Amino acid sequence: MGLVVHKYGGTSLGDADRIRAVADHIARTRRTGDDVVVVVSAMGKTTDDLLRLANDVSSVHPPRELDMLATVGERISMALLCMALADRGVQATSFTGSQAGIITDTDHTRAKIVDVRPDRLLAALALGQVPVVAGFQGVSTDRDVTTLGRGGSDVTAVALAAALGASVCEIYTDVTGVFSADPRVVPSARRLPKVSFDEMLEIAASGGRVLMLRSVEYAKTHSVRLHVRSSFTWEPGTWIAEEEPAMEQAIVSAVTDDTSEAKVTVQGVPDRPGIAAQLFGTIAERSINVDMIVQNTSDAGLTDISFTVAREDLAATMAVCREVAPALGAAGVSSDDGIGRVSLVGAGMKSHPGVTARMFRTLAEAGINIEMISTSSIRISCVIRADRVEEAVRSLHGAFELGAAS
């Protein structure tokens, strides 16, 4: 007998039938003897509907009030799930982020957890109850309601699993796990039974859509084993845990893709120290996240600096660049929103230097031009044309034989 944390996303709780199905599964899990702490997201599109209402009412949206509004959805789903559990004879008690002891900083709409004080959850567990916690939300050190930003419910689940010493944090979603490539692009993609934290971080960072980077980071830091699985089929999914040194590593685990970014190039910058610091310092001040950065010295001591940002940040980024270009002595600024990125991720890559060359060869054979390259010890990413991304994913998935054994 141990303690497990279950996290159910919006599609898993999409309607009354889904809520009853989730209650059945929690009741089954309880019957195995395990204690369960449940973290829920808002039902389906509840939060989107509320934000649309906010747009109807006002063009001004103070972040504190946005958070008050956006935390309503989880409260609805947790109260309903507790009722469905009661209907099955399982004693359940709902807890808001505040009641569950999720203490955050005061950065509304993207607060960070600063402390977890789960004494009310422990008291409920001691009474044999199932605590059902509102994900995505907390209470700030100023006693205001806060939200944790995108993917926040996963962060809540991982934080509680860490604080409560759970044996596993099960993330229930509408897919059956983490795949060797997006199954919509590569029909032969294989579900990965096990992925290391480092691989999962690279997969999340390079376009894997199942888990957000932040919750994986939190899980790695606190050594919380994750199990990503389906709330529709209930079959075993993908385990994400520490690497086991004894095990032979797959060289490449997954091909990921991302077409959500755009490229910005600052041209003809004098090649002297401090230029990059000045440029990216100014961009960071505007809270714009830069992803890949490539710098190439050209002739005559001039440099082109290219980098990628989320496409929705492109306009703001261009404005910043045009602002600082004169001070940098740059010749000009250009952008390209037709790019895409394809990446190979694998823990075994560390000891197999040939992967990079084989990746480039595979893309060359498909006639796909590489525009930018960036690598980590267990990932290689290439920026290519967006309209060639799916073809690149399929070629690489085949070349590295990542598909299901047939």
Place this chain on the structure above:
Amino acid sequence: MGLVVHKYGGTSLGDADRIRAVADHIARTRRTGDDVVVVVSAMGKTTDDLLRLANDVSSVHPPRELDMLATVGERISMALLCMALADRGVQATSFTGSQAGIITDTDHTRAKIVDVRPDRLLAALALGQVPVVAGFQGVSTDRDVTTLGRGGSDVTAVALAAALGASVCEIYTDVTGVFSADPRVVPSARRLPKVSFDEMLEIAASGGRVLMLRSVEYAKTHSVRLHVRSSFTWEPGTWIAEEEPAMEQAIVSAVTDDTSEAKVTVQGVPDRPGIAAQLFGTIAERSINVDMIVQNTSDAGLTDISFTVAREDLAATMAVCREVAPALGAAGVSSDDGIGRVSLVGAGMKSHPGVTARMFRTLAEAGINIEMISTSSIRISCVIRADRVEEAVRSLHGAFELGAAS
């Protein structure tokens, strides 16, 4: 410059347009120099929709979870109203019942306020902000979310007005005030510019639908002046305040009617002490509210005891009566759900004993039979057939010349 409390009901906040209209009015009020604390209900039918969802999900509804669910609506409307106020340059901050310091007992779905600790509201006011508070909800001494039951948002508003020493508590609704009779029944009914607390209590208790008894009681106990007015026309409405001894009292202020009750008669009870205590003690234990009680000793030392209860409690009441009838030595129990009640309310009645006789004569002239009578110092109620109630209201309204001066 003073402090006023505004309370807006569900129809006043029914959609985005209504929320903007309310924000305009609050901004206008602020410009007069008054500080404003706002209490809101849930938008339109939000809470009904949530309870329907609860029925879809489960047949079991633990009261604590019902309260968690039912408090969502006020959070939505207060966040939206704060956004609309920000849009108008008015700094507003929303507060849940808990954040506003509404401390209740632990009686979920019908909690009572045990303390009001408005320090966060005072801090917001000191910063020049408009605090917008979720009505109908509080936090229990066990730190759980509670609701105050029907009419709870009015109670929140009155409690805050008392705790903050507000000069008035303005109750904004979809009617323009308290009338001399229901305007749907009597088209010539007149809006009463001023009503005493005692009159308002009797009006609320005898069928007036504008304010719930509980909030009027709270206002009388704490001497909070109420102003009931329309959020659609914004015209001055009805003031409810202490009686002014110097003023000449109107003998009769209003005719009220109520067809929501049923009558129960316990027949042939031996006429000895303790019988009524035993009967009504048992009924009270089942949390059934009894309204009018009439007891008439008949011949042979036997008594009929008749009383009225809300029609939805009739089945439960009959079950109790049949249960205790043998112990009481009663001959039988009967019920009548075809009754209605018509009442005259007026502070001047105290010193004008002729009102009762004139009421009976008016009803007699209309050919309406009186089945039960009950009086207080400022009210006379007659139980009659439900299908004669509207006619009785019109006759009495005319006979006592309560209509608008023409």
